[in-house]
Amino acid sequence: MNRVAEYRKLSGLSQLALSKEIGVARQTVNLIENDKYNPSLDLCIKLAKALDTDLNTLFWEVNHHAE
Amino acid sequence: MLSNLEKRMLKPFIGYLDERDEYQQGEIYKILAGACMHAFYLTTGLMLISLIVDTINRTFTFGTIALFIVNQLVSYNILFRLRKTGIAETEYDIEADYKKIITGLRKKFTLAGIQWGFTMLILMEFLLPALAGEELEIHWFSPLIWFISGAAFGVVTYFFKKEMLKK
Numbered sequence: 540m541n542r543v544a545e546y547r548k549l550s551g552l553s554q555l556a557l558s559k560e561i562g563v564a565r566q567t568v569n570l571i572e573n574d575k576y577n578p579s580l581d582l583c584i585k586l587a588k589a590l591d592t593d594l595n596t597l598f599w600e601v602n603h604h605a606e
Numbered sequence: 607m608l609s610n611l612e613k614r615m616l617k618p619f620i621g622y623l624d625e626r627d628e629y630q631q632g633e634i635y636k637i638l639a640g641a642c643m644h645a646f647y648l649t650t651g652l653m654l655i656s657l658i659v660d661t662i663n664r665t666f667t668f669g670t671i672a673l674f675i676v677n678q679l680v681s682y683n684i685l686f687r688l689r690k691t692g693i694a695e696t697e698y699d700i701e702a703d704y705k706k707i708i709t710g711l712r713k714k715f716t717l718a719g720i721q722w723g724f725t726m727l728i729l730m731e732f733l734l735p736a737l738a739g740e741e742l743e744i745h746w747f748s749p750l751i752w753f754i755s756g757a758a759f760g761v762v763t764y765f766f767k768k769e770m771l772k773k
Binding site for chain 1: 627628629
């Protein structure tokens with residue numbers, strides 16, 4: 540599960556506001572947050588920039604039990 | 607990639623107002639690809655039905671010819687663009703894997719050639735003359751012609767498919 544929703548909420552953005560910022564439909568943001576669509580690298584970078592973070596933080600799967 | 611004409615056609619064809627994002631574009635292409643395949647098989651079926659009706663009426667109508675031409679144009683368009691982009695190609699780095707696939711292809715297209723020749727023999731020598739109300743005259747060379755045609759079909763399709771496999 541990616542952390543787009545978590546970082547979007549931390550940034551105080553709604554799905555609609557984030558979608559407008561990165562130039563996609565709100566439904567697309569919703570699908571990305573729910574792991575139902577794998578965005579292109581270009582879109583991943585736009586998301587990371589909009590949420591003021593990096594790709595690893597948003598998309599890299601971390602085994603929390605190992606931490 | 608869509609040509610400029612296709613890009614201009616896409617918007618009114620689908621019926622959206624502003625630009626679509628990458629997910630929406632991907633879904634549009636999937637829907638259009640599915641619809642294209644359905645339309646192709648539907649027109650192929652209709653062409654066969656039209657040919658049978660023409661045979662019964664001992665005529666050759668514009669509809670049959672038009673459906674045949676449309677199907678041919680769609681097929682060549684798809685084949686040309688697939689070859690141009692190399693999307694249908696498969697690369698093998700292990701010689702044994704390549705040889706195994708080639709052996710499988712030979713068997714597959716030998717069967718395809720036999721099946722095609724047999725189907726054409728039944729269709730052209732028995733079914734269509736019977737539908738046209740003609741007397742069935744089977745000459746000794748008819749099976750030979752369709753056997754050779756079937757072999758040619760199998761060989762051509764085999765080499766066409768083989769070209770898509772790269773070592």
